[in-house]
Amino acid sequence: MSRRSGILEFAVLGLLRESPMHGYELRKRLNTSLGVFRAFSYGSLYPCLKTLVERGWLTEEHETAAPSQEGERQDRQASLTGRRAKIVYKLTAAGKEHFEELLSHTGPDAWEDEHFGVRFAFFGQTSRDVRMRVLEGRRSRLEERLAKMRASLARTRERLDDYTLELQRHGMESVEREVRWLTELIETERTGRDLEAGDDAVPPPRRPGDAGGRPRHRGGTPPDPSDDTA
Amino acid sequence: MSRRSGILEFAVLGLLRESPMHGYELRKRLNTSLGVFRAFSYGSLYPCLKTLVERGWLTEEHETAAPSQEGERQDRQASLTGRRAKIVYKLTAAGKEHFEELLSHTGPDAWEDEHFGVRFAFFGQTSRDVRMRVLEGRRSRLEERLAKMRASLARTRERLDDYTLELQRHGMESVEREVRWLTELIETERTGRDLEAGDDAVPPPRRPGDAGGRPRHRGGTPPDPSDDTA
DNA sequence: GTTAGCATGTAAGGAGTTACATGATTTT
DNA sequence: AAAATCATGTAACTCCTTACATGCTAAC
Numbered sequence: 001m002s003r004r005s006g007i008l009e010f011a012v013l014g015l016l017r018e019s020p021m022h023g024y025e026l027r028k029r030l031n032t033s034l035g036v037f038r039a040f041s042y043g044s045l046y047p048c049l050k051t052l053v054e055r056g057w058l059t060e061e062h063e064t065a066a067p068s069q070e071g072e073r074q075d076r077q078a079s080l081t082g083r084r085a086k087i088v089y090k091l092t093a094a095g096k097e098h099f100e101e102l103l104s105h106t107g108p109d110a111w112e113d114e115h116f117g118v119r120f121a122f123f124g125q126t127s128r129d130v131r132m133r134v135l136e137g138r139r140s141r142l143e144e145r146l147a148k149m150r151a152s153l154a155r156t157r158e159r160l161d162d163y164t165l166e167l168q169r170h171g172m173e174s175v176e177r178e179v180r181w182l183t184e185l186i187e188t189e190r191t192g193r194d195l196e197a198g199d200d201a202v203p204p205p206r207r208p209g210d211a212g213g214r215p216r217h218r219g220g221t222p223p224d225p226s227d228d229t230a
Numbered sequence: 231m232s233r234r235s236g237i238l239e240f241a242v243l244g245l246l247r248e249s250p251m252h253g254y255e256l257r258k259r260l261n262t263s264l265g266v267f268r269a270f271s272y273g274s275l276y277p278c279l280k281t282l283v284e285r286g287w288l289t290e291e292h293e294t295a296a297p298s299q300e301g302e303r304q305d306r307q308a309s310l311t312g313r314r315a316k317i318v319y320k321l322t323a324a325g326k327e328h329f330e331e332l333l334s335h336t337g338p339d340a341w342e343d344e345h346f347g348v349r350f351a352f353f354g355q356t357s358r359d360v361r362m363r364v365l366e367g368r369r370s371r372l373e374e375r376l377a378k379m380r381a382s383l384a385r386t387r388e389r390l391d392d393y394t395l396e397l398q399r400h401g402m403e404s405v406e407r408e409v410r411w412l413t414e415l416i417e418t419e420r421t422g423r424d425l426e427a428g429d430d431a432v433p434p435p436r437r438p439g440d441a442g443g444r445p446r447h448r449g450g451t452p453p454d455p456s457d458d459t460a
Numbered sequence: 461g462t463t464a465g466c467a468t469g470t471a472a473g474g475a476g477t478t479a480c481a482t483g484a485t486t487t488t
Numbered sequence: 489a490a491a492a493t494c495a496t497g498t499a500a501c502t503c504c505t506t507a508c509a510t511g512c513t514a515a516c
Contacts, residue, residue, distance in 0.1 A: 044476050181400055271505060271506080276468065
């Protein structure tokens with residue numbers, strides 16, 4: 001019952017697909033990697049993790065155990081962690097499968113504001129045609145919205161005061177801007193080129209590798225004096 | 231208890247301040263005038279109206295007087311449920327006072343994403359210094375956010391795949407754009423110049439001049455074949 | 461004479477938040 | 489030794505949505 005999280009569930013599965021993590025770190029990642037769009041609290045994260053485990057999509061590994069028997073402790077400050085986690089969550093095969101299915105399911109939800117952001121964040125794990133469907137779906141959704149806004153504006157212009165008008169103007173410009181962004185992305189996908197920030201002021205010094213495939217990274221997670229949502 | 235709506239309550243009071251309305255129209259206005267930011271359904275609107283009445287901020291006026299040709303037909307159940315009651319909601323003195331207080335209360339809520347949009351929509355009913363506080367509060371909120379995003383990006387750049395990176399880049403640009411917009415608005419407020427008076431032919435790009443507090447248009451509201459949220 | 465739009469509501473529930481409660485480990 | 493941060497959780501509540509239920513009135 002309950003906990004049918006849409007976005008949170010999706011994001012958790014997606015992050016855990018990349019590597020196992022415990023709740024605390026998961027939450028930090030949620031609020032930085034995808035955090036522009038959404039911020040989550042423990043109050044929603046932990047219950048969500050719980051039900052994902054219940055459904056068999058995650059396993060818990062209590063690795064805080066072993067209070068008694070402890071022969072060698074060479075792994076303490078050896079390589080990566082340094083910190084030990086209490087409960088490490090890990091994606092099961094079923095969970096992976098489920099996430100894959102969610103990824104390829106391009107229902108009309110997929111282009112709603114918040115859904116779209118999270119989906120985009122996991123585009124690296126999707127096939128190109130799914131990406132295209134989502135990008136185009138999102139774009140036409142925004143174009144619909146634009147049309148309505150224009151119509152509404154034409155009808156009611158006289159009755160609105162300057163601030164309301166300015167608000168609407170700015171809102172429309174934002175939407176137009178996102179449409180242009182999407183169009184660029186779609187074009188990039190279509191021509192099969194790699195993703196490169198085009199009109200940016202400061203082009204990232206990064207060589208884009210393979211856009212179609214594996215985000216394969218796992219290094220030592222650095223101490224990370226990470227932020228919290230203010 | 232319950233129904234402590236933040237945004238919806240505020241918006242309803244604000245719209246009713248301009249003129250009395252019944253629920254159906256109210257909802258349309260909510261979803262067009264302020265609709266870029268929020269969409270509300272009847273399921274939240276009507277209960278909200280109810281509690282606002284309970285608190286003495288609104289009055290209901292059951293429209294019963296339907297002067298039709300057949301004089302006997304209308305008074306079947308005249309007082310309470312005439313013909314399918316059309317209820318016009320109207321702001322009371324207390325409600326007006328309460329709204330005024332909400333307007334001038336520039337707590338740290340006022341610059342959160344959705345709150346800000348709705349507040350801005352009613353800027354015409356506020357004093358200049360309140361407007362300034364809200365605009366500047368919003369801007370520094372966004373600048374904080376930008377700083378965090380930059381820091382987080384610098385820390386994690388290598389671990390992110392191209393799509394996540396692009397998402398973050400676009401998000402940051404959006405925020406930067408809003409900051410520039412706010413800066414312009416603040417400047418306009420500060421210099422106090424009201425650009426064009428607005429009664430000449432077609433002033434192309436409109437800036438919010440000084441609304442001075444008066445949105446005093448109320449004419450015959452045209453039939454309005456208005457849209458619904460798709 | 462039936463669809464389409466106007467108009468008002470309710471019950472159930474979804475998706476999250478806040479505030480609380482607790483304790484371990486590191487840093488100062 | 490105190491403060492900060494890491495780490496996990498729960499209960500109560502908020503605010504809104506969906507789906508349902510009803511009925512009027514204009515238009516095609």
